[in-house]
Amino acid sequence: MAMEDLLESLQSFDLDQLNDVNNIGSWPLAVKVIIWVICFAGALGLGYFLHVTNLQQELGVVTASEGVLKEDYEEKFFQAAHLEAYRSQQKEMEESFEAILRQLPSDTEIPALLEDITLVGLKNGLVFTSIDLQPESKHEFYIEKPIAIIVSGSYHSLGAFVSDVADLSRIVTLHDFTIRPAGRSTGSDTPGSHLTMSILARTYRYNDERS
Numbered sequence: 001m002a003m004e005d006l007l008e009s010l011q012s013f014d015l016d017q018l019n020d021v022n023n024i025g026s027w028p029l030a031v032k033v034i035i036w037v038i039c040f041a042g043a044l045g046l047g048y049f050l051h052v053t054n055l056q057q058e059l060g061v062v063t064a065s066e067g068v069l070k071e072d073y074e075e076k077f078f079q080a081a082h083l084e085a086y087r088s089q090q091k092e093m094e095e096s097f098e099a100i101l102r103q104l105p106s107d108t109e110i111p112a113l114l115e116d117i118t119l120v121g122l123k124n125g126l127v128f129t130s131i132d133l134q135p136e137s138k139h140e141f142y143i144e145k146p147i148a149i150i151v152s153g154s155y156h157s158l159g160a161f162v163s164d165v166a167d168l169s170r171i172v173t174l175h176d177f178t179i180r181p182a183g184r185s186t187g188s189d190t191p192g193s194h195l196t197m198s199i200l201a202r203t204y205r206y207n208d209e210r211s
Helices: 002-011 015-019 021-026 029-081 083-103 107-123 155-166
Strands: 127-133 142-153 172-181 195-206
Touching: 029 083, 107 127, 107 142, 107 155, 107 195, 142 155, 155 172, 155 195
Parallel strands: none
Antiparallel strands: 127 142, 142 195, 172 195
8 A cells, every 4th residue: 555655665764865965856755755844844933933033022012112102191191181170270370470470560660669669768767878770681581670779777677678678569579688887876875776788679570572
C-alpha cells in the first residue's frame, strides 16, 4: 500500500543525505513532504510571531494613550458639568473688576484726589510741607501714580491721617514712610511731640492704552 511504501522509504532514508542539498530530487516523497511541512510551519510561526509582536506594540501605545484620554475626558466632563457655575463666577468677577475700576481715579480726577488728601490732613491738624506728584509707571493692566507727601503734626494726628487716607473712596496705598522729630509743638512742653512724616502714596488707574 502507498502508506507502507512511504514508511518503508522513510526507514531506508539515510539522514546523511540531508546534507546533500544538490540531490533533493532523489529524496523520498515522504521526506520532501516532511521538509515542506516543517518549512511551512516555520514560516507560519515566524510570520505569526512578528505579527503578534507588532500588535503587542500597538496595544502598548493604545493602552498608554488610554489613560491620557481618560483624564482628558474626565476633565472636560467636569468642566461641562460646571459650565453654568463657571459662567456665573466669570460674571461676578467682571462685575467686581468693573467696581474696582470705578475706584481708580482718571487723569482728570487726580487733582480732586490731591485735594481730598489735603483736606484729610488739615482735618487732623497737620501742616503740609509738600505734596508732589511723581512720574507715573505703566504696568500691563494699570498705571501707577506716586504722590510724595511731607506733613507735620502730633503722633496721633499722623496716625489718624494715615487711617483716613486709606478709607478714601478712591484706591490709595501708602508706602515707605519715615517719621522724625520736628521739635516742640506750639504750647507743648513735651520734647518730640511734634513730628514730621514723609510718606509715598500711590494711586492707580486702568491702563486703557495697552494693546
